[in-house]
Amino acid sequence: MRRTLYQKFRQKNAWTQIGRRLRGGILCCCIGFSTLPLTGQAAEPSLPILTDSTSSIISLQDEHKLGRAWARVLRGRAVLLDDPMVKQYLQDLLWRIVPSSELRDRRLELITLDNETFNAFAVPGGIVGVHGGLITASESEAELASVLAHELAHLSQRHYAQQLEESRRNRPLVLAGVLASILLASADGEAGTAGLASTLGGSASAQLAFSRRNEQEADRVGMQTLVKSGFDPYAMPEMFSRLQKSYRFAGNRAPEFLLTHPVTESRIADSLNRAAHLNRPSAKDNSLVYDLVRTRLLVHYGKDMNALFNQFSNDAKSSPRDAYGLLLTAIELGKPKQAQAALDMLPRAWQQHPYVRLTALDFYLRTDNIEAGVKLARELHDLYPGSMPVTYYYGLALRQARDYKGAADAFKELTSDYPTDAAFWFQLSETQGLDGNIAAVHRSRIEYFLLTGRIDRAQKQLDYARREKGLSPIDTARLDQMEEEIKRVRQEMDDTLS
Known part of the structure; x- marks a missing residue:
């Protein structure tokens, strides 16, 4: 978090x-x-x-x-x-x-x-x-x-x-x-x-x-x-x-x-x-994923992580939500033993949930246990193909293991499935930079700047891309197409927000 x-x-x-x-x-x-x-x-x-x-x-x-x-x-x-x-x-x-x-x-x-x-x-x-x-x-x-x-x-x-x-x-x-x-x-x-x-x-x-x-x-x-x-x-x-x-x-x-x-x-x-005057459906408990997500955000917005850690510790053995909160706060505080203990406290249904397993993956990556992290990432990627969170963490794990091409492929999948998510374009451009694919970096950054309304920066990035040596005809054609897109977005924003 x-x-x-x-x-x-x-x-x-x-x-x-x-x-x-x-x-x-x-x-x-x-x-x-x-x-x-x-x-x-x-x-x-x-x-x-x-x-x-x-x-x-x-x-x-x-x-x-x-x-x-x-x-x-x-x-x-x-x-x-x-x-x-x-x-x-x-x-x-x-x-x-x-x-x-x-x-x-x-x-x-x-x-x-x-x-x-x-x-x-x-x-x-x-x-x-x-x-x-x-x-x-x-x-x-x-x-x-x-x-x-x-x-x-x-x-x-x-x-x-x-x-x-x-x-x-x-x-x-x-x-x-x-x-x-x-x-x-x-x-x-x-x-x-x-x-x-x-x-x-x-x-x-x-x-x-x-x-x-x-x-x-x-x-x-x-x-x-x-x-x-x-x-x-x-x-x-x-x-x-x-x-x-x-x-x-x-x-x-x-x-x-x-x-x-x-x-x-x-x-x-x-x-x-x-x-x-409306029919009231039979009582339903909150979904497990709601409890997981709400707890993640309670920790994310927590002002005093030590106080939160103590608060979750008190009820962790009897409350899965508190055990998960304990896991998150232990990760934030850099307490690997307590994090593992909190993970072990969770009921099996919780432990097997992909979001909890992704939290464990995040734990491995933060403690530089790269081998365990990549192994779990590959397993989850095979089990949940197309899952946005799984693909995201899969890309992070591969990047940390310096498999930049594999990581870039993962983030490309995300930008294809979620083309308006600026965070995925940012991660893709960072990964392509580590892979040394400068032409691709320029294109991804142009997409990122367009999505975030920074039209002038998108144009400047395009100018940088055109200065690269050894551009192929395909590269030039792609840049020409992106320049037309920049013009279109600029005109659209001028027409609608002026």
Whole structure:
């Protein structure tokens, strides 16, 4: 759970620039920040929905372009959570819910932010964002699922397009201000709060009322989606109630989720009443992977690792979750004997889970037990072909064993399966550099810079690539194609975010 080279690189560069398109008077939005995460979606991209009046306000394809352009900005400015187990779990949970939602356009992209505040948001074009702190704030998988279902409801009901229509009767909507406030809140809480003050200051009461209607509709539709997905409808009011209580003890600093999704006593009461009229599925325990992922993040955001180690030690023998927490904290503190003892405490079902075995693999790599690490990595790679976390750690193990070609192949597989994950492109470029494949390094870095909205740096990287000696005609053709891609992305970002 250490901060990786990629995270250090991202954090160093996160605030070098907010971007010309997000400067100036962009925070004078006409809608309140309470509706920032509200976004749009609808049917098949190429076919109009005759009953969808919002498509006349902003087309589905324009929403899609807007979301992808903004995602590039977010990836380049906020620190992303690059734990592949967390990312895979959230992807799986999201796609467990999606089939039961009212989404027609399911071109979704999940972005996980390395931020311990509890927040989630959605923006036009199917971008769903989750802060790591949202998982630690939840006390059940159903509560976490309720937030995702709520965000999907904003997308399915096209609330962004509706808000745009409402704003036309008042003042012009400056979307960049909305997006900038989300960006600031996701990357820096205090800066985000300042942005919120400016944005909220420009909100009219009629527009706030429209926002409340959006929230009520998202509660209703989201709860129906939650139940259809097999979760308890009471999880939604329980989650909202917990977040509201945490606000009371947080002084003047409200959780971002409450700022973007205001929760009142009446809203909680409405959701409780709504839940009472829905079928309640039979009680289910949290999934094992939820417990593993939540414990990983509790350790990741732990301020005092020794105190956490002692806390987990007290209940490790009777609680698998605490035993796993003990394993993680022992690894962080460099205590191999205690880590092995904690691993041995886990029930067999836990020990055999791929995420626990990957944790053991991480333990081997950190203690330079390369032979054991590579052996376990190869075994897991054979057992779970195509698994994102397994392939990621397989690549790390091979790289540490100086099998740079094998490691590069693993990261190439990840960039092929997850082409918008900037962390995988970064790892690929680092590995190709160790392998001495300079031409490939340039191409991977160009992809990385494009994904993180650093268009000028992508162009500069392309210029460096063209100066390399001995370029083959194939290399030149590839660079020509990438230059066209740079132009296309630059134009798309200018069109959608200017």
